[in-house]
Amino acid sequence: MMNSEALAALIRPDSVHKSVYTDPAIFALEMERIYGRAWIYVGHESQVPNSGDFHTTRIGSQDVVMVRGQEGQVKVLYNRCPHKGAKLVAEGDGCVGKFFRCSYHAWTFKLDGTHLSAPLRPGFEGTNYNPASPEFSMRPVARVDQYRGFVFASQSPEGISLREFLGGVASSIDNLCDRSPVGEVEVAGGVFRVQQPSNWKVFYENLHDTMHARVTHESSFVAAREEAEAIGEMPFELLIQDANGEPYAFWEKLELRAYHRGHGYMEGIFDPNAATRDPVSRAHFACLTEAYGEDRARDILGMNRHNTIVYGSGSPHTVFQQFRVIRPLAVDRTLVEIQLFRCKGAPPEVYDRALTYANLINSPSSNVMPDDVEVYRRCQEGNNTFGGDWVSLHRYLGTDRTLPDGAVSTNGTSELPMRNQFAAWRDYMLDDSPLHPDTSTTTTATECPHHAA
Ligand code: FES
Ligand SMILES: [Fe+2]
Numbered sequence: 001m002m003n004s005e006a007l008a009a010l011i012r013p014d015s016v017h018k019s020v021y022t023d024p025a026i027f028a029l030e031m032e033r034i035y036g037r038a039w040i041y042v043g044h045e046s047q048v049p050n051s052g053d054f055h056t057t058r059i060g061s062q063d064v065v066m067v068r069g070q071e072g073q074v075k076v077l078y079n080r081c082p083h084k085g086a087k088l089v090a091e092g093d094g095c096v097g098k099f100f101r102c103s104y105h106a107w108t109f110k111l112d113g114t115h116l117s118a119p120l121r122p123g124f125e126g127t128n129y130n131p132a133s134p135e136f137s138m139r140p141v142a143r144v145d146q147y148r149g150f151v152f153a154s155q156s157p158e159g160i161s162l163r164e165f166l167g168g169v170a171s172s173i174d175n176l177c178d179r180s181p182v183g184e185v186e187v188a189g190g191v192f193r194v195q196q197p198s199n200w201k202v203f204y205e206n207l208h209d210t211m212h213a214r215v216t217h218e219s220s221f222v223a224a225r226e227e228a229e230a231i232g233e234m235p236f237e238l239l240i241q242d243a244n245g246e247p248y249a250f251w252e253k254l255e256l257r258a259y260h261r262g263h264g265y266m267e268g269i270f271d272p273n274a275a276t277r278d279p280v281s282r283a284h285f286a287c288l289t290e291a292y293g294e295d296r297a298r299d300i301l302g303m304n305r306h307n308t309i310v311y312g313s314g315s316p317h318t319v320f321q322q323f324r325v326i327r328p329l330a331v332d333r334t335l336v337e338i339q340l341f342r343c344k345g346a347p348p349e350v351y352d353r354a355l356t357y358a359n360l361i362n363s364p365s366s367n368v369m370p371d372d373v374e375v376y377r378r379c380q381e382g383n384n385t386f387g388g389d390w391v392s393l394h395r396y397l398g399t400d401r402t403l404p405d406g407a408v409s410t411n412g413t414s415e416l417p418m419r420n421q422f423a424a425w426r427d428y429m430l431d432d433s434p435l436h437p438d439t440s441t442t443t444t445a446t447e448c449p450h451h452a453a
Helices: 004-008 024-033 162-178 200-207 210-216 218-231 236-245 248-252 279-292 294-302 348-362 369-383 416-430 437-441
Strands: 015-017 040-044 053-059 062-068 074-078 093-095 115-117 143-147 150-154 185-196 255-259 264-267 305-309 314-317 322-330 333-343 390-392 401-403 406-408
Touching: 004 416, 024 322, 024 416, 040 053, 040 062, 040 185, 040 322, 053 322, 074 143, 074 150, 143 162, 150 162, 162 255, 162 264, 162 305, 162 314, 185 348, 185 369, 200 305, 200 322, 200 333, 200 369, 200 416, 210 218, 210 236, 210 248, 210 369, 218 236, 236 348, 255 416, 279 294, 279 348, 322 348, 333 348, 406 416
Parallel strands: none
Antiparallel strands: 015 390, 040 150, 053 062, 053 093, 062 074, 143 150, 185 333, 255 264, 255 406, 264 305, 305 314, 314 322, 322 333, 401 406
16 A cells, blocks of 8 residues: 555645546545545435435445434435345435335344344344344444535544534535525435546536636537527526636636635625526525515625535535535546535525526536536546646645635635645545544454354
8 A cells, every 4th residue: 555655745735646536546545534534425314304215325435325214313324234235225215114124135124224133033043143233233324414404424433523524615505505595405306417537536626627617618608609699688598608708807806715624615706796686586585585684685695606615525506506416436437416406485496597507507418517527538538648747736826825724815716726625635645544443343254143153
């Protein structure tokens, strides 16, 4: 395994070694040292409204299942039967009923994962089979917590709290929820799934990469402008594609916030009068004014934030109510699942607008996202050549202002977000303290229930 010195040498203040995107051994270590420790978003509690409802996902390399228990609490369990290791539930969302029942030999488990029964009990007599032992139950992920309905889990039994982990980006989740007059959102509809032939970190870097917009997305913003000219107006559908064509001077004025642990957001991209600009916003504003008063409603809808980054989990979007969940699958393969949220109690057109945005900007069939996926693929393939070893992060290095909880850019085209993500990456990856102390329940070979001596 790569020692700490070798790992540290991959990250310079102004560049990173390309092997962080291409080396399978580094990817495997990321699964342990980042995904084995960090709080990772597993899903929203609205995805499991009733007892027995489940939603499957991954924490790094681990298949897990989020399930609503008998008493209403949400659990996150490894998706593994303790008999021969079969996954207890297939990928997706569903309901197991009152208990899990393995599809292989019918061992059953309560909704909290504890062992319930196994058929033909006499067959275990005289063996170490012990239903009360954790060895014969589904193993829970070490820590689970939620923030305003957003459920996160950490595979590490120790570490900072979820609230501390989220730091400055918790306010993006707050704003997403506050856009509902009752302060709650729910996942609505299915998800868009995009599998990208590139390393997971490239996606996080691109989320605040303002220099690529008018280059990579030229075909879509030019087409939007031509269409607007032809029809004599710029409807919402074209406006959101047109935005990528803003001149460099526009992107330079934005503010990039970088928080500890790789998080951050971009501010200043939308019209400051967004709260009352168009009919959908006006209806939303009227609804929130009734619930919270005019000043608060203006503050909520005026929060001008784009592409929040929760490093390791994905990107919640406050203005267009979505969470792009980012799942590393392999060193050169990443799954992005786009969840859409309905603000409970808000006018229905607010959800319709979020759906339009996702369809046109983020979905697999959008005019915009495929541009990004293509450049990610090119980065992955280019970095596999012998054409050079380092990836540049030089832009506006040394000019960003340091804050107690992170930093802020002095120019919106700064590569501060990427440098901040790699600072967090380095912290995680150089931490070689032991992982998963909860595995102490592992039996020795002589205790193994099926191969007892
Ligand atoms: S593998 Fe689950 S009951 Fe056998
Ligand atoms: Fe893009």
